[in-house]
Amino acid sequence: MKKVKQAEESFEKTNDIKKLCLYVTIVNKGQANAVTSLFQRIGSSMQYIEVGNGTANRNVLDILGIEDNAKEIVFALIKEELVKDATRELQAFFMASKKNKGIGFKVDLTSMIGVKLYRFLTNSL
Helix, strand or coil: CCCCCCCCCCHHHHCCCCCEEEEEEEEECCCHHHHHHHHHHHCCCEEEEEEEECCCCHHHHHHHCCCCCEEEEEEEEEEHHHHHHHHHHHHHHHHHCCCCCEEEEEEECCCCCCHHHHHHHCCCC
16 A cells, blocks of 8 residues: 655745844853843844954053953844844843943845755754
8 A cells, every 4th residue: 555645835835934134242252152042032043152352452442441352243043023022132131230241233134045944044944
């Protein structure tokens, strides 16, 4: 007896495909893990941390009283509908302590090729 393979409906027909954004957050060294946890709580499917340095030279840093300009940059993929939640959570994080300093902004992803890539990036495989 042969099994008849039923036709599967396409992912696009059975799921809402939401716009994705890349949310970039630049924070002081040592704060990136807290920021990635924040993004995970709101539903981000992917976060990536990169190390960076500020661009001011040592003389300017001395005048401003800044000892260390080491930064961490957090890249997080989130659905566009979660941007307001992410911004609100980041504002709360920055206001929680004087040591929590940084900036966050989003970049809209305007195109993506393939449903499999979308499913991978949104953790919906």
